[in-house]
Amino acid sequence: MRLKAIVAVVLAALVFVPGPVAVAAPPSPARAACTTLPSTLPAPGALPAVTELPDPFKFWDGTRMTSPDEWSCRRAQLSELAQYYEYGHLPAAPTSVTGVRNGNTLTVTVQANGRTASFNATLRLPSGNGPFPAIIMLNPLAASATSRGYAEVSIDPNSIAADSTSKTGAFWTLHNGSNVDTGVLMAWAWGVHRTLDALRAVPQIDTSRVGVSGYSRYGKAAVVAGAFDQRIALTVPGSSGTAGMGNYRFFFAQGGNNETLDDILGAAYWFTPRFSSFRGQANRLPFDQNSVAALIAPRLLLTTSGTEGSDIRTNPQGTSLTYRGAKMVYQYLGAPDRIGVNYRPGGHQLDLNDYNAIMDFADKYLRGLPVSRTFDNVPYPNSTAAIPWTIPSGGPQEPPPPPPATSCRVAYDTTTWNTGFTANIAITNTGTSAVNGWRLQFSLPSGQVIIGGWGATYSPASGPVTATNVSYTGTIAPGGKVTVGFQATHTGTTAEPSSFTLNNNPCATA
Template sequence: MISSSGRSEIRAAIVLLAIAALAVAGAVTVMTRTTTAQAAAGRLVAAGPVEDDGADCPLPGSGSSPATSRLPDPFRKADGTRITTKSDWRCRRAEIKELAERTVYGQKPIKPASVTGTVSTTGITVNVTDQGRSASFSASVQLPSGSGPFPAVIVLGGLGADTSTIRASGAAIINYDPLAVGREGTQRNNKQGAFYSVYGSSSSTGLLAAWAWGASRIIDVIEQSGGNVLKADAMGVTGCSRYGKGAFVTGAFDQRIALTMPIESGSGGLPILRGIPGESGAQPLSSAYGEQPWLGDAFGPFTGNPNTLPVDTHETVAMIAPRGLFVMDNPHIDWLAARSGSVAALAGAEVYKALGAGDNITYWSDVQDGSHCAVRSEWRTPLQQNIQKFLLKSGNAPGAFRISSRKAGNLAEWRDWQTPTLSDGPTTPPTDPPTDPPTDPPTGGCSASVSVNQWTGGFLATVRVTAGSSPVNGWTVTVPLPSGAGVTSAWNANRSGNTGTVQFTNVSFNGSIAPGQSTEFGFQGTGTGTGMTPTCSAR
């Protein structure tokens, strides 16, 4: 492991890249050579997208955060102020990354001093040397039809999105065995695999971060190969179940990955950690921590009280923004905590929206019942669209939220922060944090606004109810639905009717709103939801 002080010095260092490439027997052999200064820096930065573009940002340090049952504000920096520009997100993401490493996943080391390997039409080899230790592993390659170079999707453990659809869409498959990098079935003080051969069997880094490190080293080799077979700037990652956890972390911690596709990841993956204890039938955090050393050793004390965590998985979602994210979830198996998963996606999507990239995230749990990690027909079209958009760069289909009514989470129950409007350029930071919501509330009564995620044949609406200058002790929101639209489910509100003009009234816990404050409810429907103009009346 690298100490915190060592990381600071590394991040401040100036680094160079030297690549030598040879084409031998149909394969591209690559080797990175470092000077003494580069070896000391330990970090090589390639042209174009980099693994971590916030490596030079100041870190939050080891200070504690107050315990809260609500999701931490992803827009609030360690110094207590909120970000105000889109460019501020780069270093805010770096803060989240550091906190997540320290408390949830363990540290994912920066690029090793030396990475060598080969890329061919059938396989990839990876050789790593760092801190005087070496390790090797490999992955197989399956190309689509046509002529390359091809975009590629790294599939963890042979379980992930439908590989036949991926290849038919024009992307290659990289079959990566993460157990060669971090084995399961080991004790935390005796971890095994290529990662731990380099960084020590007693490393506090969990398997998910180790697997992510291995995927990044595969990308290093592809990146250095010259792109004759595979395109390093058009990489995706996918996995299901435990490998869904790994795919989620891999995409969050390597910004060279253009499309992240976790499937049915369950506890320790996408679902918010704060929500799992209250979700009936979900795998407990203590079980996810104890079953395998997936999570970092430091997460142990938080299994009984995740409210004390300074981060949560909605911020892991946010680390992927504004890159492509397609989450596939299963609401029919309680163990997978899909309700908490939907909350993580909804909260992380707020960062996507603030960055002007709301169309780059899709969450889809509205599927028929089926076995765990099954290939599902409902996901085929969005899978094709995401590959076209983010890997082939030839499509522009918007993202969608298709949340099953069986496991529909409610973001309003989990946050006490609002999404800021981020400006495009740098501004002078305000003396005090901006006040939410950014617009003035009505002078009296209440107002309602709606945001809609639309997809072919259906939509998801989130309605925000805001009190004016006086407190509200009950409210009714009237929503005229477009012609042909119908409501199929609603949460955090009672409803009257399903078509035409529908009225929603508060439930017991969200009828009282203080002056200037807001609450939210949501509903899912069929047809078109765009163009709705809700009105609010207070009681």
């Protein structure tokens, strides 16, 4: 091998201990102690029967959320319930992950439990220098994402875990015999997570803007991948049905076309062995897929589905209830536009209608590009029988009237790098009366997209943004100051907003 080629391969290799990158935030004044699950969860037959979609806002002890600040606590409960009863547990982060690129092939090598296993991903990059947003694909889209400016990262799920009871593939090489209760859907999700780890070896890819897509059974896996790794910016399940964006309680097809929990257990190896105990008693699940989808909130989620033919078996009308139930969590967290759905005529397929919806949704929220279409075209009615509960009071979905205008000054400071930046925003009350509750409005330049924040809720993530105080930043005394901020990606410009208004009153800038 020529020296130049050897150097290129060596430079393309990274070894690191994987883990999500977190943005520091002040402590939340949520409930004094996060309610915990029992040390031993009940057997399925001992759980109460619940005919409606279980309330995602209700803690295990029966109390309901009273503030969006409590979502992290409730999310932890739902995450454990879904792993324990349905998908099996995601193993702890591996010892290391290595990504080595050779042309269009990225070899992902994982070390865990004193063992080593590898699988390959195929890379396709757009023209230009990047770094580009990317989509990890469990199966192909109907057209090329590179033509729309996205890197494609294709993986073969069967090289990670065979779609059978054989327990072969990279996941089982590492974890077979280690007493894991993991099903194949979670194993495939694990493969997506490890691919994301290895993409740090590819400087042309912006790892803060990576999504996952999948169709049919791989759509189910895409939901699981997005639900259990908060680094994934965009989750796109297509025609995923039962165990994906369908639900286990409400079906609408006639003539035996419904795919129920009992039917899906024909592939019981997709799940933890414990899940089979719900055969004939799906209404004892202490959650449903609306809560699994809500684990993705407030990150981006778009589901696509046909309304006819063989896609009827994926329960498109039931999927609309899952979507509506999950969207209520997004609303409560102040991000109602970051979840979407696209229905199209046709059967069980992934076609250009789906492709265009996926690319437009990604363009709008990952790249901050102007998109005219909407992503809430639901052709089915809502059902109070399925969703009798409501969004708790106190969330951003019911913003109080803004207090009277006040005098203000804003200092906006950034720390930038090639694909992103953090912004610290200092808001000073220059008036003579205290500010009790505020909304700061400003417009991000094109190409900037917020991916996380502290001290306030931010909606939408791009364009004209409203930052609304959280409980511990809501009061600004005369002459006082609060500092909030966010992390964002950019496509080349880190310019600052040109102006700021606080409760509709223009602020001076420092």
